[in-house]
Structure formats: C-alpha cells, structure tokens
Amino acid sequence: MLGRLARAATGLLALTCVAAAGPEKVDNPADYLTKFTKIATRDAHLGGNALADVYANDIALRSGAGESDLASGAIIAMAVFSAKLNAGEPALDAEGRMIKDQLRAVNVMEKRTGWGAEYSEALRNGEWEYAGFNPQGVKSANPTTSCFECHGTLKGLPMDFIYTRGELAEAAARMKK
Amino acid sequence: MKTTACILFAALGLATPAFAADHEVKALNRGPGGAFVFDPPLLRVAPGDRVTFKAVDANHTVGTVRGMIPAGAQPFKSERSKDLTVTFTTPGIYGYECFVHIHSFGMTGMVVVGNDLSNMAAAKSAAAQTPPVERAKLEALLAQAAGG
Numbered sequence: 001m002l003g004r005l006a007r008a009a010t011g012l013l014a015l016t017c018v019a020a021a022g023p024e025k026v027d028n029p030a031d032y033l034t035k036f037t038k039i040a041t042r043d044a045h046l047g048g049n050a051l052a053d054v055y056a057n058d059i060a061l062r063s064g065a066g067e068s069d070l071a072s073g074a075i076i077a078m079a080v081f082s083a084k085l086n087a088g089e090p091a092l093d094a095e096g097r098m099i100k101d102q103l104r105a106v107n108v109m110e111k112r113t114g115w116g117a118e119y120s121e122a123l124r125n126g127e128w129e130y131a132g133f134n135p136q137g138v139k140s141a142n143p144t145t146s147c148f149e150c151h152g153t154l155k156g157l158p159m160d161f162i163y164t165r166g167e168l169a170e171a172a173a174r175m176k177k
Numbered sequence: 178m179k180t181t182a183c184i185l186f187a188a189l190g191l192a193t194p195a196f197a198a199d200h201e202v203k204a205l206n207r208g209p210g211g212a213f214v215f216d217p218p219l220l221r222v223a224p225g226d227r228v229t230f231k232a233v234d235a236n237h238t239v240g241t242v243r244g245m246i247p248a249g250a251q252p253f254k255s256e257r258s259k260d261l262t263v264t265f266t267t268p269g270i271y272g273y274e275c276f277v278h279i280h281s282f283g284m285t286g287m288v289v290v291g292n293d294l295s296n297m298a299a300a301k302s303a304a305a306q307t308p309p310v311e312r313a314k315l316e317a318l319l320a321q322a323a324g325g
Contacts, residue, residue, distance in 0.1 A: 040280075043308075047240050047254060047276030096306040150257075150277055153206060153213075153236045163281050 022118070023144050026110045026131035029057070032077040037061055037175075040167040042078075043098045049083040049090050051098045054164045056171065064172035067158035067165075069126070072113040076162060080105045105140070106133045109147070109162070123148050125161040197225040197264070202286060204230060204237035204275060213278040215239075215286035219318050222265055224291050229262040230255060230273075237275045242285070242315070244303030245272030247296045268293035270300045270322060272315055274307075283310035287318040297323060 029036065036055035045052040055077045056064065063071035081100040083090040090098045108131050115127040123145070130147035132140035151161045159165035200222055208214040215230075222228060230239040232255075239261055240254035247269025255261035257277070265271065268291030278284035285307075297319065304315035 042280055044243070044276065047238060047274075150236050153234075153277070157212065159281075166281065 022129045023131040025129050028133045028137045029077050039171040040164040053079045061172050064168040069160045075110045078107045103135045125151050200228045202230050203233045206234040213282040213284040218286045221289045227264050232258050242272035245300045265290045269296045279311045280308045283314040285311050285314050289322050
C-alpha cells in the first residue's frame with residue numbers, strides 16, 4: 001500500500017516536473033523594448049483582431065544570418081496587441097494595416113544547450129522552450145503545448161522553428177553591414 | 178438514384194433540380210505546390226455546392242481573407258486542426274488562408290462559385306493588403322480565376 005502510494009506520488013511529481021519544466025526555464029525579457037531589435041510585425045495575428053511585433057536579442061541576431069540554427073542564448077519575444085476596432089471590425093491605417101490598441105501578452109521563445117530533452121521527439125522543438133507573460137511580466141500558467149505544436153510544423157525546414165526566420169536573417173544581414 | 182429522379186422530374190414536366198456536389202480541399206504540410214499548401218489551391222464550384230476543408234495535417238486553420246468574399250456572403254473560419262464544411266451559395270470569388278502559415282509561407286487558396294467574377298476588383302484590392310508571400314500567391318490565383 002505505501003509502496004503504491006509512493007510510486008503514484010513519484011509519478012505525479014514527475015508529470016508535474018515535465019509539465020512545469022519548460023516555461024519555468026524561460027525568464028521574462030523585461031528589457032526587450034530597449035535591448036532587443038524589432039525584426040517583424042504581424043497583422044491579424046493567428047487570424048484574430050490582434051497584431052504582433054517580433055523582437056530578437058543580440059545572440060539571435062549575431063547567429064541569425066543565413067539558414068543556420070541559432071546559438072544557445074537566442075531569445076525571440078513577440079509582443080501581442082489587441083487591434084483598435086471600429087464598429088466591431090479592425091480599424092485600418094492609411095496603408096491598410098491594423099492599429100495597435102493595448103498590449104495583451106509577450107510570448108517568448110528561448111534556446112539553451114541541452115533544453116528540450118524532457119519532451120518526446122514528436123513534440124520537441126530542438127532546444128527551444130516557450131513561455132507567455134502578461135503585460136505586467138507575470139508568467140502565464142497555461143501549458144505551452146500549443147506553442148510546440150504550431151512551431152513544430154517547421155521541423156525539418158531550415159528555420160530553426162522560428163516563423164520569422166527570414167526576417168531575422170535579413171535583420172542579421174543589416175547588422176553586419 | 179440521381180438519374181431516376183431526373184427522369185421522374187422530366188416526366189412530370191418539372192425543371193430538373195440541380196444536385197449539390199461535395200468537394201474537398203486538403204490542408205497539407207507538403208503538397209503539390211510545395212510546403213504548407215491547400216490542395217487544390219483553386220477550386221471552381223456551383224452555387225449550393227459544399228466544400229470540406231480537410232485538416233489532413235495538423236495545426237492549420239482555414240478562414241476567409243478579409244475583403245475577399247462576395248457582397249452578401251458570410252466569412253468562415255475553422256478551429257485549428259479541425260475540418261470545416263462550407264456551403265457556398267453566393268456566386269463570386271472567395272479567398273481563404275491558414276492564419277498560422279500565411280506570413281512565412283503564403284498558405285492560401287481560392288474558391289470560385291459559379292461564373293460571377295464581379296468581386297474581382299475588390300479581391301485584388303484585398304490581396305494587395307496581405308503579406309508579400311501571400312499576396313503573390315493570391316494574385317496568381319486571381320489571374321487563374323480570371324482566365325477561366
């Protein structure tokens with residue numbers, strides 16, 4: 001009886017560790033606006049009334065030229081904003097782009113040597129981990145499985161699981177000039 | 178059964194009803210057109226036909242491109258990784274996209290309902306406001322749609 005309880009507790013603890021291990025490793029890059037470089041903007045983020053600015057830290061930029069995988073310590077931060085609405089539809093600027101209303105979240109992907117080993121090969125995104133933060137910098141308790149699943153569709157492509165890999169490479173090339 | 182029904186209607190002197198057809202568009206990670214594509218990318222259907230957008234590969238969505246549906250038609254949007262069946266009743270051009278893969282891959286497609294291309298100008302204007310990779314694909318599809 002005690003043995004069964006102990007095994008059950010160990011299993012539960014292991015599950016908790018696996019579930020918590022990923023986002024727990026990623027710190028809030030609170031200085032991304034001043035220390036990172038904006039590399040892309042995205043209208044209609046995931047098809048909603050939202051838009052996003054994507055930033056990369058120096059390590060991501062320095063290792064981001066071409067199609068090679070990024071170096072350990074690379075961080076990509078995506079600031080997601082609600083879009084200003086006009087009668088329920090997104091208001092558009094003179095160029096037909098959505099207009100930022102309020103910052104809703106900062107979603108972060110970070111890469112470190114050895115990370116990702118806890119995940120199954122089907123779910124793993126190389127050495128990347130993900131975490132979401134609210135505008136006050138508080139980490140979200142939501143599972144990051146959907147981050148892995150979406151970015152995981154890029155597995156096998158020379159993009160290192162980053163949707164803005166092309167823009168990152170362009171920004172890296174500009175930095176070298 | 179369709180033949181029998183047609184004969185029966187003809188015998189009764191009634192106009193033969195058009196039977197709605199079912200079509201399928203697959204959302205693929207790898208397809209005939211490359212990475213992250215809808216197959217077929219351009220589909221021509223009759224008013225009243227149904228199209229099922231099949232989530233063959235996971236983590237795709239399908240939803241109308243803003244401004245790229247005929248006047249009076251309803252936009253549609255699927256959940257991620259879920260099939261969606263749409264009955265197309267209003268003639269015209271419908272552009273749709275995968276919201277996950279539009280920016281980097283231009284994962285987009287088009288349904289042309291009937292022979293009405295009257296929203297072509299609006300569709301071109303809407304395409305011009307999409308990200309570059311998607312814009313190029315939509316413009317190619319619109320040219321194909323116009324070509325008949």
